[in-house]
Amino acid sequence: MSVDISDFDLAEAGAVLAAESARFASFGWMRGTSGNLSVVLARDPLRLAVTASGHDKGELTARDVVLVDGAGAAVAGGRPSAEAELHARVAALTGAGAVVHVHTVASVAVGHRSPEGIVFRDVEMLKGIGQPAHDVEVTLPVIANSQDMTVLGDRLEAAREPRMPAVVVAGHGLYVWGQSPRQARHHTEVVEWLLELELARR
Numbered sequence: 585m586s587v588d589i590s591d592f593d594l595a596e597a598g599a600v601l602a603a604e605s606a607r608f609a610s611f612g613w614m615r616g617t618s619g620n621l622s623v624v625l626a627r628d629p630l631r632l633a634v635t636a637s638g639h640d641k642g643e644l645t646a647r648d649v650v651l652v653d654g655a656g657a658a659v660a661g662g663r664p665s666a667e668a669e670l671h672a673r674v675a676a677l678t679g680a681g682a683v684v685h686v687h688t689v690a691s692v693a694v695g696h697r698s699p700e701g702i703v704f705r706d707v708e709m710l711k712g713i714g715q716p717a718h719d720v721e722v723t724l725p726v727i728a729n730s731q732d733m734t735v736l737g738d739r740l741e742a743a744r745e746p747r748m749p750a751v752v753v754a755g756h757g758l759y760v761w762g763q764s765p766r767q768a769r770h771h772t773e774v775v776e777w778l779l780e781l782e783l784a785r786r
């Protein structure tokens with residue numbers, strides 16, 4: 585099946601990703617050239633706009649975006665994020681419309697201490713990921729890092745929790761998703777808040 589995504593659609597997606605990226609970078613969650621973002625532009629076949637590789641994510645423009653297929657391979661644009669395949673895998677697996685990857689200190693620190701996953705309960709902020717504040721345990725999975733995105737995708741698929749739109753990649757950072765870039769951003773900020781709380785508690 586063919587899919588028709590115009591340069592205009594891609595530039596619009598690029599503008600959204602650049603704005604989201606600048607926000608995360610301003611929080612110090614995308615230091616150096618770390619982190620990457622994507623938004624789904626078509627489902628059948630899967631097409632995503634992904635941030636280009638190696639850029640300072642606080643300085644992206646609408647043109648620093650690459651159209652990729654369901655395997656994370658470039659369809660149009662320059663060199664996609666080295667983690668584009670994982671973004672496509674998350675979108676296919678979860679039905680998410682947008683994926684965020686950030687390198688936060690809290691995700692690496694807490695992931696190191698809790699390689700079996702991090703359990704949250706009785707925190708009002710859980711409502712920010714659509715869960716009850718009370719009487720429910722919600723686990724944030726931690727998966728081992730790999731430079732092979734297929735291996736990382738297999739680990740994410742095996743570990744993911746339907747109630748938690750995120751996983752920690754040990755020694756690396758945080759992957760979070762949502763229906764839209766806006767919801768993915770809200771989920772990212774909530775999950776990062778929970779991780780910072782966990783860090784403060786220990």
Ligand SMILES: CSC[C@@H](O)[C@@H](O)C(=O)COP(=O)(O)O
Nearest residue numbers: 617618619620637638639665666
């Ligand atoms: C300090 S950048 C580390 C990279 O290997 C990667 O983990 C990352 O988050 C950014 O990669 P990118 O290819 O720019 O999307």
Ligand SMILES: [Zn+2]
Nearest residue numbers: 618619685757
């Ligand atoms: Zn990374």
